[in-house]
Amino acid sequence: MGAQQSALATPPGYAIHDAESLRTALAAVPDVARVLGGSPADWTIEEVGDGNLNLVFIVRGPAGGTAVKQALPYVRLVGESWPLPLSRAHYEHLALRRHSALAPGLTPEIYHYDATAALIAMEYLSPHIIMRHGMIAGTVYPGFAEALSGYLAAPLFGTSALALPAAACKNLVADFAGNTALCKITEDLIFTEPYQIADNNRWTPGLDGHAAAIRGDGDLKLAVSRLKMRFMTAPEALLHGDLHTGSIMVTEDETRIIDPEFAFMGPMGFDIGAVIANLLLNYFSQIGHEAAPGARDAYRAWILRTIEALWTGFQTKFTAAWVAGGSGDAYPAALFTTPADRAHLARERAAYLDRVFADTLGFAAAKMIRRILGLAHNIDLEWIEDERVRATAEARALFLARDVMVNTHAYRGIDAVTAAAARVNGLVPTLDGA
Amino acid sequence: MGAQQSALATPPGYAIHDAESLRTALAAVPDVARVLGGSPADWTIEEVGDGNLNLVFIVRGPAGGTAVKQALPYVRLVGESWPLPLSRAHYEHLALRRHSALAPGLTPEIYHYDATAALIAMEYLSPHIIMRHGMIAGTVYPGFAEALSGYLAAPLFGTSALALPAAACKNLVADFAGNTALCKITEDLIFTEPYQIADNNRWTPGLDGHAAAIRGDGDLKLAVSRLKMRFMTAPEALLHGDLHTGSIMVTEDETRIIDPEFAFMGPMGFDIGAVIANLLLNYFSQIGHEAAPGARDAYRAWILRTIEALWTGFQTKFTAAWVAGGSGDAYPAALFTTPADRAHLARERAAYLDRVFADTLGFAAAKMIRRILGLAHNIDLEWIEDERVRATAEARALFLARDVMVNTHAYRGIDAVTAAAARVNGLVPTLDGA
Known part of the structure; x- marks a missing residue:
């Protein structure tokens, strides 16, 4: 094995793979060797990981390919100074299996999980691309909202106390x-x-004033702290935990969700909000990607309609799942048997979804702010070379996010959010030095 | 060993104790033998368990005594037809240790925990009596509210994300x-x-109409289902989980909390509500215990003042603990550094306690209703021999509980609850056949 040893403590048998050690390892796994076909010497192996945390190899053989993800004992983006447990591969694999059972066809198939190597060999998705890249290029994905709202509704409902006995949730x-x-x-x-003020933070020149305003905004800091508390102590459902457009692979017809290594039992709105935040960030970023002012207006409109369809699709599917299969320990069916009871329960479902909606907006706002002022940015904005243009897009996103997080209950429906995004996109923000 | 074998599956080494097998077992535990003194043959052993679930032995020796609690593999109240895991002794012991570290002097000292026997040998509390008995007799406990509000505030704060890192909470x-x-x-x-309608339910003759009204009350069933959902999915703090006045032992000067075998991470209001519910049930039961109408009016007033002092004491102590030691991952101190920030945070603490208060009222109401219409009743009411008097007391409790659970937010403070209790205690409820 040509694998190098990590300087950080890892369990016996763990080694960071390179192409040749991986070839040897996969050759010993019949399920993977069969997918690839031919002999191991024929396989091409390429490390392509552009994420923040892990190694990702694409392995191709005469018969097919596999994507192999290996956890490193540290954060790849930062290095060995930031250790991170290998166990995340275990949680990712566990969540993938659970989510794929509840939302078939929306996650990659798993060929092999090696706990010791913290390695998952899964279906190589082709010609799928990372959705974020497609959206930067202005590509419309007509089936996305339908598919993703299904991915959200089925696993979030299916892992909640609405569908499961309390013991299964625990x-x-x-x-x-x-x-x-x-x-x-x-x-x-x-x-x-x-x-x-934190060492990890960075932002585009021009946003010093905005960053300082946010650090001094007591209402906002309370609001985000309430959201943090919910994130920590509201185990409503098994979340993906990192559901941005970099965790979604698409073709014009297909949508697949990858990378649930942040999975845990948390508040449903966190996953839904993550997607909406990333769609909104892309929306505001279009000013930096269009060939001429207004050239992407139709695309902008598609993004906003997609956000609306995503929420309404989730709402509809989640409600339908509850009506059809609300056999969990919460809101026990045995208590709601008369027509009057059932009318009460129908109103409660709407009220429940209103609460999820409020969470969704709060978490979406938090996700937008962190991508502009925190450590990890996204390329929708980072790839805008003109810093004034980028700062303009980002200031608009911050403005919307701040209002949505503090005045969440003023947004009575998803239409109110998309309408606000369109209005904010017409604002000319004040930047430092302007 | 004279211990009999349970018909239910139990782990190797587990046997249900009788006095003689327990004598042999305790003789082998130096920490217990030292407390008891003398030789094992000198010890008197008496089984006194009057609870619903377990065996309880009082063992006395020349030097001192111990209370020994052993879990049975079934519910004692019902028998072997209702199995219940022995692991509850493990959770009780774990919770006792954690709570006693956070609220010293308010729980019995543990001398010995035997996981295999599902047995805890603890301090024999004497001359303490079960508080429920004392309250039926009309005994005032001047230090109770102060002690119990401390027991609630310190462990509930100290096991929450306000005091602990997220990982410790998880x-x-x-x-x-x-x-x-x-x-x-x-x-x-x-x-x-x-x-x-459930086989386990029973109620005092005269309450058929009230029981039917509750089964047909859609608003109430939604409210209790929301509370159930919170019970299942709101791990705010390590709860006692069964904090009624039968789990509290008192003298006029001392308060000790026993029996946390229902411990789990749940919503704070569940513990606080449990105590308040049991005080209110005793309040309504006084009509059946006083020598002449009005003879217990001063005692009734003491109960209501105690409920008020319990909540306000909790509120004050919890807030003080948060101000002094809010070093958990929630509401991080680093975000709230300016005087304006701190004023915001002070308002948030009040808002947080308002939410705990609403939970407290809802759970208190649920606890009252279950003791009147469900399986397990309490002797405050059961010991009223005159069924019409008992049903009158119970109908009043149901009336208050229903209103508190459905109209929780109309009760703006604990005074509103005690005032309502006093008003309701003057009502003449309609009973079946009246």
Whole structure:
């Protein structure tokens, strides 16, 4: 084996793979060798990981390919100075299996999981691309809202106390309770650091004033702290935990969700909000990607309609799942048997979804702010070379996010959010030095 | 060993104790033998368990005594037809240790825990009596509210994300996640069965109409289902889980809390509400215990003042603990550094306690209803021999509980609750056949 040893403590048998050690390892796994076909010497192996945390190899053989993801004992983006447990591969694999059972066809198939190597060999998705790239290029994905709202509704309902006995929910909580290091990344980078002076923070020149305003905004800091508390103590359903457009692979016809290594039992709105935040960030970024002013207006409109369809699709499917299969320990069917009872329960479902909606907006706002003022930015905005243009897009996103997080209940429906986004996109923000 | 074997599956080494097998077992535990003194043959051993679930032996020796609690593999009240895991002794012991560290002097000292025997040998509390008995007799406990509000505030704060890192909270959640069988008793008996036709239910003759009204009350069934959902999915703090006046031992000067075998990470208001519910039930029961009408008016007033002092004491102590030690991952101190920030945070603390208060009222109401319409009743009411008097007291309690649970937010403070209790105690309820 040509694998190098990590300087950080890892369990016996773990080694960081390179192409040749991986070839040897996969050759010993019949399920993977069969997918690839030919002999191991024929396989091409390429490390392509552009994420923040892991190694990702694409392995191709005469018969097919596999994507192999290996956890490193540290954060790839930062290096060995930031250790991170290998167990995240365990949680990812567990969540992938659970989510794929509840939302078939929307996650990659798993060929092989090696706990010791913290490695998952899964279906190589082709010609799928990372959705974020497609959206930067202005590509419309007509089936996306339908597919993703299904991915959200089925697993979020199916892992909740609305569908499961209390004991099954608690087993899920316990199964994922150890994924604290990944949760802490979210707690720190999303809910805390952007609101204080922190070494990890960075932002586009021109936004000093905006960043300072956010650090001084007591209402906003309370709002984000309430959201953080919910993130930590509201185990409503098994979340993906990092559902941005970089965790979604698409063709014009297909949508697949990857990378649930941040999975844990948390508030449903966190996953839904993550997607909406990333769609909104892309919306505001279009000013930096269009060939001429207004050239992407139709695309902008598509994004806003997609956000609306995503929420309404989720709402419809989640409600239907509850009506059809609300056999969990919560709101027991046996208590709601008369027509009057059922009318009450129907109103309660709407009220429940209103609460999820409020969470969704709050978490979406938090996700937008962290991508502009915190450690990890996204390329929708980062790839805008003109810093004034980028700062303009980002200031608009911050303005919307701040209002949505503090005045959440003024947004009575998803239309109110998209209408506000369109209005904010017409604002000319004040930048430093302007 | 003279211990009999249970017909239910138990782990190797477990046997249900009788006095003689317990004598042999305790003789082998130096920490217990030292407390008792003399030789094992000198010890008197008496089984006194009057609870619903376990065996309880009082063992006395020349030097001192110990109370020994052994879990049975079934519900004692019902028998072998209702199995219940022995692991509850593990959770009780774990919770006792954690709570006693946070609220010293308010729980019995543990001398010995035997996991195999599901047995805890603890301090024999004397001359303490079960508080419920004292209250039926009309005994005032001047220090109770002060002690119990401390017991509530310190552990509930100290095991929450306000005091602990998120990972520590999740460890606690995982540590107690297995106590699902005990949680399910609560979920079924408190939050579900009293609201439907169920074999376990029973009530005093005269209350058929009230029981039917509650089963047909859609608003109430939604309200109790929301509370059930919070019970299942709001791991705010490590709860006692069964904090009625039968789990509290008192003298006029001392208060000790026993029996946290229902412990789990849940909503704070559940523990606080449990105490308040039991004080209110005793309040309404006084009509059946006083020598002449009005003879217990001063005692009634003491109960209501105690409920007020309990909540305000909790509120004050919890807030003080947060101000002094809010070093958990929630509401991070680093975000609230300016005087303006701190003023915001002070308002948030009040808002947080308002939410705990609303939970407290809802759970108190649920606890009152279950003791009147569900399986497990309490002797405050059961010991009233005149069924019309008992039904009158119970109908009043049901009336208050229904209003508090459905119109929780109309009760703006604890004074509103005690004032309502006093008003309701003057009502003449309609009973069947009247």
